[in-house]
Amino acid sequence: MTRDHLPPDPARTATGAGPPAGTGPASIAPEHLIPEGEYAAPEDVQDFLINIGPHHPGTHGVMRMVTRLDGEKVAGLDVRIGYMHRSLEKIVENRSYHQVIAFTDRTTDYLAAMHNDWVYCLAAEKLMGIEVPERAEHLRVITGEINRITSHLMSVGALGLDSGATSYFLWCFNARERLVQLLEEISGARLTYVYLRLGGVIYDAPPGWTDRVREGVRGVIDELPSYRTLFHDNYIWHERSKGISTLSHDEAMRIGAQGPVLRSTGIRWDLRRDMPYSIYDRFDFDIPVGTTGDVYDRTEVRFQEIVESAKIIHQAIEDMPAGPILAKRVPRLPTPDPGEAYARLESPRGEIGCYLVSDGGMKPYRMKWRGASFHNVAMLPALSVGYTLSDLINIVGTIDPVMGDVDR
Amino acid sequence: MAHGQGRVRQIADSDTDGNAPTPPRRWIDHGAIVPLNHPEHREFGPLLVAPGAVLHSAQQMISWARSHSLWQMMFGLACCAIEMMAANASHYDLDRFGVMPRGSPRQSDLLIVSGTVTYKVAPMVERVYYQMPEPRWVIAMGDCATAGSLYYHDGYSVVKGVDQVIPVDVYVSGCPPRPEALIDGILELERVIRGEAEGDHP
Amino acid sequence: MSAVPVPGIGSKPAVGAREEARHAFVAAARDRLGAALVGYHDSRDGAVCLITPASGYRAAAEFIRSQGIDRFDFLTCVDWPAHFTLTLQAYSFETKLVTRLSIRIPRDDFAVPTITDLWFLADWEEREVFDLFGLNFAGHPDLKRILNPETWVGHPLRKDYADHVDIKRPEYF
Ligand code: SF4
Numbered sequence: 001m002t003r004d005h006l007p008p009d010p011a012r013t014a015t016g017a018g019p020p021a022g023t024g025p026a027s028i029a030p031e032h033l034i035p036e037g038e039y040a041a042p043e044d045v046q047d048f049l050i051n052i053g054p055h056h057p058g059t060h061g062v063m064r065m066v067t068r069l070d071g072e073k074v075a076g077l078d079v080r081i082g083y084m085h086r087s088l089e090k091i092v093e094n095r096s097y098h099q100v101i102a103f104t105d106r107t108t109d110y111l112a113a114m115h116n117d118w119v120y121c122l123a124a125e126k127l128m129g130i131e132v133p134e135r136a137e138h139l140r141v142i143t144g145e146i147n148r149i150t151s152h153l154m155s156v157g158a159l160g161l162d163s164g165a166t167s168y169f170l171w172c173f174n175a176r177e178r179l180v181q182l183l184e185e186i187s188g189a190r191l192t193y194v195y196l197r198l199g200g201v202i203y204d205a206p207p208g209w210t211d212r213v214r215e216g217v218r219g220v221i222d223e224l225p226s227y228r229t230l231f232h233d234n235y236i237w238h239e240r241s242k243g244i245s246t247l248s249h250d251e252a253m254r255i256g257a258q259g260p261v262l263r264s265t266g267i268r269w270d271l272r273r274d275m276p277y278s279i280y281d282r283f284d285f286d287i288p289v290g291t292t293g294d295v296y297d298r299t300e301v302r303f304q305e306i307v308e309s310a311k312i313i314h315q316a317i318e319d320m321p322a323g324p325i326l327a328k329r330v331p332r333l334p335t336p337d338p339g340e341a342y343a344r345l346e347s348p349r350g351e352i353g354c355y356l357v358s359d360g361g362m363k364p365y366r367m368k369w370r371g372a373s374f375h376n377v378a379m380l381p382a383l384s385v386g387y388t389l390s391d392l393i394n395i396v397g398t399i400d401p402v403m404g405d406v407d408r
Numbered sequence: 409m410a411h412g413q414g415r416v417r418q419i420a421d422s423d424t425d426g427n428a429p430t431p432p433r434r435w436i437d438h439g440a441i442v443p444l445n446h447p448e449h450r451e452f453g454p455l456l457v458a459p460g461a462v463l464h465s466a467q468q469m470i471s472w473a474r475s476h477s478l479w480q481m482m483f484g485l486a487c488c489a490i491e492m493m494a495a496n497a498s499h500y501d502l503d504r505f506g507v508m509p510r511g512s513p514r515q516s517d518l519l520i521v522s523g524t525v526t527y528k529v530a531p532m533v534e535r536v537y538y539q540m541p542e543p544r545w546v547i548a549m550g551d552c553a554t555a556g557s558l559y560y561h562d563g564y565s566v567v568k569g570v571d572q573v574i575p576v577d578v579y580v581s582g583c584p585p586r587p588e589a590l591i592d593g594i595l596e597l598e599r600v601i602r603g604e605a606e607g608d609h610p
Numbered sequence: 611m612s613a614v615p616v617p618g619i620g621s622k623p624a625v626g627a628r629e630e631a632r633h634a635f636v637a638a639a640r641d642r643l644g645a646a647l648v649g650y651h652d653s654r655d656g657a658v659c660l661i662t663p664a665s666g667y668r669a670a671a672e673f674i675r676s677q678g679i680d681r682f683d684f685l686t687c688v689d690w691p692a693h694f695t696l697t698l699q700a701y702s703f704e705t706k707l708v709t710r711l712s713i714r715i716p717r718d719d720f721a722v723p724t725i726t727d728l729w730f731l732a733d734w735e736e737r738e739v740f741d742l743f744g745l746n747f748a749g750h751p752d753l754k755r756i757l758n759p760e761t762w763v764g765h766p767l768r769k770d771y772a773d774h775v776d777i778k779r780p781e782y783f
Contacts, residue, residue: 083528087562
C-alpha cells in the first residue's frame with residue numbers, strides 16, 4: 001500500500017504542509033521553556049578526559065585516543081598506538097628475502113596487501129638489480145588496482161557504518177566481495193595474497209580471467225551512481241561532513257598528510273603520476289582532488305579514485321603482452337651486495353615505503369617500513385581539535401587508518 | 409545436556425534387531441514433539457511423556473536457545489577482523505545464524521578473538537572477556553589467536569596464542585580463515601553449547 | 611570539485627630538472643656545511659646521500675629543510691657491530707629530489723638533537739627509534755615508548771636483544 005491509499009491526514013491537509021498553527025512543538029508557551037542561561041556550565045567546570053579505545057568500534061582497529069573534552073568539543077587528543085605491534089622489522093632480519101613477502105602483506109596494511117608486497121619487491125629488486133618482465137608488471141598493476149578498489153570500498157563503507165548508514169556498508173561489502181573473488185581466483189587467497197615474487201608474480205592469469213575482471217569492475221562502476229544517491233548525496237551525510245575538520249594546503253604540507261587526505265586539500269600529488277614506479281607512466285588517468293580537505297572531500301576523493309583505478313585496469317588489460325611472468329635467474333637465496341635501497345609507492349592510504357639495508361648476507365640486515373597510516377594517525381590531533389566527539393569518529397574514519405600499518 | 413545424551417545412546421544401543429528404526433538423536437535433543445506411538449514412549453513411559461510434550465530438561469532447552477542467539481562482541485584485532493567483517497556483511501551474512509555484532513561486551517555472549525594478540529593488547533582482551541556476562545564463549549579465529557602463527561619465532565611482542573590469557577572454546581585455523589571457516593567454527597560452538605560436540609570439551 | 615592550483619606542485623618536472631636540482635643541492639651543501647660534510651654519494655635508488663659526523667647532524671638537517679625539502683620520509687636507525695647509523699630521508703615536492711642523511715653514532719654515547727621542530731612527522735619517528743633502539747633525542751617534547759608498552763625492558767631492534775628467544779612475560783601473566 002502506498003501513501004496515496006492512506007486516509008488523508010487532517011493535520012497535513014489543514015495547512016498544506018506541517019501541523020496547523022497552534023499544535024505541535026512550536027506552540028509551547030514561552031513560560032514553559034527553561035531560560036537559556038541555565039544550560040550554561042558554570043565557570044569553574046573543568047575539561048574532562050574520556051578514553052576511547054583500544055577496542056572501540058570507531059577506532060578501526062586497536063588504537064587508543066585519550067580525549068580532553070570541553071563540553072562536547074575535543075580540546076585535546078592524545079593518540080596511543082602500538083597495540084598491534086607485531087615485530088615485523090625484527091622478524092624479517094631473521095628471514096630470507098623471499099620469505100619476507102609473507103610478512104609484508106599480513107603485518108602491514110592488510111587491506112592493501114598487494115601494494116605492500118609490491119613496495120617490498122620494488123625495494124628488493126632495486127637492491128638486487130632484478131628486471132621484471134612486462135607481463136608481470138601488467139599483472140601487478142591490475143591486481144594492485146583491484147586491491148585499491150576493494151580497499152576504498154571498505155573505507156567508505158566503514159565510514160557509512162560509523163555514521164549510521166549500515167546499509168551502505170553492506171552495499172560496499174557486496175561489491176567488494178565480487179572483486180575479492182577475482183583476486184582469489186588469481187592468487188588463491190582472499191585477503192593475504194602472497195602473489196608477488198621478487199622479479200614478477202607467481203601465477204599467470206587463469207583463462208578468461210581478464211574478461212571476468214573487465215566485467216566485474218564494470219559492474220562495480222555501474223553501481224556507483226546508486227551508491228552516490230544512497231550515501232554521498234544524502235543530506236544527512238552532507239550535514240555531518242561538510243566543513244568538518246577542514247585542512248588547508250599549507251597545514252597539510254606542514255603536518256605531512258598522505259594520500260587521499262593530502263589530495264582532498266587540492267594538492268594534485270599522486271606518486272603514480274609524479275614519481276612513477278612500475279609502468280604507471282603509460283596509463284592515462286585523472287587524480288581526483290578536493291578543495292577544502294574536510295571529511296566530505298576526503299571521502300569523495302576515495303570514491304572517485306575507484307573510477308580512476310577502473311580506467312587503469314581496463315588500459316592494463318588492453319596492453320597486456322604475452323610472455324614470462326617471472327624474471328629468470330632470481331636466486332633461491334639472494335645475497336645482494338651490501339648497500340641500501342628505498343622504494344615508495346602510492347597505496348590506497350597514501351605513500352608507503354620500504355627501506356632495505358643489506359650487509360651482503362642472505363637476510364635483510366635491516367628493514368624499515370614507512371607506513372602511510374602511521375603518519376596519518378600522527379596528525380590526528382591536528383585534524384580533530386575543535387570538533388565534536390561525534391565528528392571525531394568520522395575524522396578517524398576518513399584518514400582510514402589500518403592498525404597493522406601504524407604499528408607494524 | 410549430559411542426561412539427555414546418555415538416554416539417547418541407550419535407545420540406539422538397544423535397538424539392535426533392525427525392525428524398529430533407530431530414533432534420530434536430534435528428535436530429543438532439539439526438543440521435537442515425540443509421536444505417541446513411537447518406541448521412545450515405551451522406553452520413557454514412566455517419565456510422563458504425554459502426546460505433544462517436549463522431552464527436555466530445562467538446561468537442554470536453555471542451551472538450545474542460547475546456541476541460536478550468540479551475540480558477538482565486535483572486537484577486531486588484525487587482518488582476521490576483515491574476514492570477520494566479511495562474514496558479518498552481506499555475502500556471508502552471519503545474522504542468519506543469530507550472530508549479531510554488538511558494540512559492548514555487556515551485551516554479548518561470544519568473543520571472537522580475530523587476530524594477533526600482542527602483549528600490549530592482552531590485558532584489554534582479558535578485560536573485555538571479564539566484562540562479558542556469563543555464560544560466555546570464545547572463538548580463537550586465525551592462527552595468530554590460536555598459537556602465534558608467523559610471529560611465533562622472533563615475534564618478541566606477540567602472545568603465542570590467546571589461550572594463555574583467556575579460555576578458548578573453539579579454534580578456527582587459517583591465516584586468515586575464510587568466512588566459511590568462521591561460520592563452521594560458530595556452528596561447532598553451537599554444538600559445544602548444546603553438548604553435542606565431539607572431543608574433550610568441558 | 612576543482613583543484614586550487616598550488617604553485618610548483620602538480621606539474622610534471624621538465625626533463626633534467628631533477629639533475630639540476632641535485633647539482634644545486636650538492637653545491638649548496640658543500641658551501642653551507644663546509645668541513646661538516648664528510649662525503650656524499652648517489653645511492654642505487656637515486657637518492658643523494660649526505661654523510662656528516664654526529665655533531666653535524668642538526669646543522670645538516672636544518673640545511674636540508676632550508677632547501678625546500680619539505681616531505682619527510684622516515685627516520686631510522688641501523689645497528690652495525692661497531693656503531694649505530696641514524697638515517698633520515700626526505701624529499702622535495704617541487705623538484706622530487708630525494709635526500710638522505712646518515713650519521714654514525716658510537717655505541718657508548720648516543721644522544722642526538724631532536725629535529726621535531728623541522729618536520730612535524732619526526733616526532734613519532736623519533737619516539738619509535740627511541741623505543742626500538744634506545745637512542746635519546748635531546749630536546750624531544752615527549753620522548754617515551756610508542757610501540758611497546760612503557761614497562762617493556764630492552765630495545766628490541768638492537769642486534770644484541772637476546773630476549774626474543776624466551777620472552778619475559780609482563781606481570782599480568
Ligand atoms: S592469523 Fe594471519 S590473517 Fe589472522 S591475524 Fe594472524 S597473520 Fe593476520
